[in-house]
Amino acid sequence: MNRIKLISSKKELFFSFLFFLSIFLFNIFYEYNKYLDLVEEELYSGKFEIVNIYDKNDFYVLKVKSADFSFFTSIDKKSTFSKLEEINLAIVTTKIDFYSFLKGFYAKTIYYDTLPKTKSFKKDIQYYINDLHNDIRIKELFNALFLAIPISKEYREIYTNFGISHLIAISGFHLAIIVGVVYWLIYFLYSYIHQRYFLYRNKRFDILILTLVVLFFYLLLIDFVPSMLRAFIMFFIGVYFLRRNIEIFSFQTLLITLLLIISFLPKYLFSISLWFSIIGVFYIFLYLQYFKNVPKILAFFLFNFWIFLVFNPIVHFFFYNTSYEQLLSPFITLFFSIFYPLELFLHFVGLGSLFDKYIVMFLDYKMIIFEVITPYWFFVLYVITSLGSIFYKSAFVLLNILLVLFNIYLYVLF
Structure with missing residues (x-):
């Protein structure tokens, strides 16, 4: 069955652009x-919540946020801090x-005052997770997951060195697993109610x-973590499009998702986690476009x-750390599909x-780390070739040549 394209004419494209631009300007x-x-x-x-703590030699760098904005500041080590803790800050705004x-x-802090610990559902879960573990690295791992x-930066590098940072940052990968778990839990609970009271309704849609x-x-x-927000909006759009027989897995859908997020939340324009999430889905769609006829068993790997x-x-x-253990990343990703829900x-x-x-044992594993940077000219060529692959098979062939050459350079020649 042929799916309808959401935007199928230049007129629709123009008004869509005008719509997103208007929302963007309003929010700016x-x-x-x-x-x-x-x-x-x-x-x-004002009062702020501590998002992250960077331990320096003589001071802490805190990332804090309020309902309106977030920023970094330096605090002496006279007090101890923890994530999600609330703090009063007085900052200098002249250079912002x-x-x-x-x-x-x-922003420079000229005064701070720690506040009594308050309760919240999120903090209760955090305390519950922390009580289950002794190792600080494992506590941070599951708080992140x-x-x-x-x-924290010193522990985050462990996952960067293994090439599995995408598994630690909550995104579409995690959403897919969560959706599977939640869907089937609701399925078994709702089936009886549906059979008894709502037989006329579409059970799967409900x-x-x-x-x-x-x-x-x-x-x-x-x-509203940016990468997870992207995944949620795409899931929401997918449910809506499915109901109306509109094509779901398309670059149009991805672009609309990006424009929606940037229009309503302009700050996310600078979120690298959002852009990585968008780029990841972009390459997934490229894969589906060109490898859709690959046998299922082969496609799985x-x-x-x-x-x-x-x-x-x-x-x-963006991130230069490289190790030969990063070649294990695809296998770890497959294993994570079982590890996360378990x-x-x-x-x-x-x-x-x-x-x-x-x-x-995994976190204690030692490896040799070296730095490799993607040259600027290659990055630009690679991005242009990737975008061209949407429309031209020859560009997709070139993209695969470039990725092979780069990975040989990364893991063999460097």
Whole structure:
């Protein structure tokens, strides 16, 4: 059955662009007013939540956020801090411009005051996870996997060196697993009610809607993490398009998702996790476009390896750490499909520490690290070739030649 394209004419394209541009400009104006409120006085004071802590020699660098903005600041080591803790800060605003306000700025703190610990559902889950584990690295791992609480820099490099940072940052990969678990839980609970009271309704569609509701509350819990927000919006659009027989797996859908997020949340224009999430889905769609006729058994293994290899030139333009162990990333990704839902269940029943000793062995593994940077000219050529692959098979052939050459350079010649 042929699916309908959402935008099928230049007129529809023009009005769609006008729609997104109008929303974007409105929200830029809204953000600018928040910026003016911030810099109205040379000093600004308020209550903030600690997002992440960077331990330096003589001080801490804190990433903090309020409902309106987030920023970095330095604090002496007279006090101890923890993530999700609330703190009063007075900061200097004289050197903050609007671009920095959107991107995320640094401000000097002239006064701070720690606040009494308050309760929240998210903090209760965090404490519950922490109580199940002894190793700080494992605590941070599961706080990141379940609550999207950032991992400290020194521990984050472990996952970067293994080439599995995408597994730690909550995104579409995790959403797909969560959707599967939530869908079938609701399926068994709703089937009886449907059979008894709502036989006239489309059971699968109802379950999808209920799944969306559960996911939305989870999105609220993790503070609308950009990569997860992208996945949620695409899932929402997918459910809507499915109902109306509109093509779901298309570059149009991906572009609309990106424009929706940037239009309503202009700050996310500077979110590298959002862009990585978008790029990841882009290459998944390319894979589906050109490898759709590959036998299923071969496709199961080819998918993870190709996505890993095709993403490397992009990743190494931003993150330089390289190791031969990164070649294990596709296998670890396959294993993670079992590990993640299993750990979710074990934590739910209070047995989250069951495999801790094996996780510690993994985290303690030592490897040789070297740095490889994607040259700027190659990065530009690679991005242009990737975009061209949407329309031309010859560009896709060139893309595969480039990814092979880069990965040989990365792991063999360097």
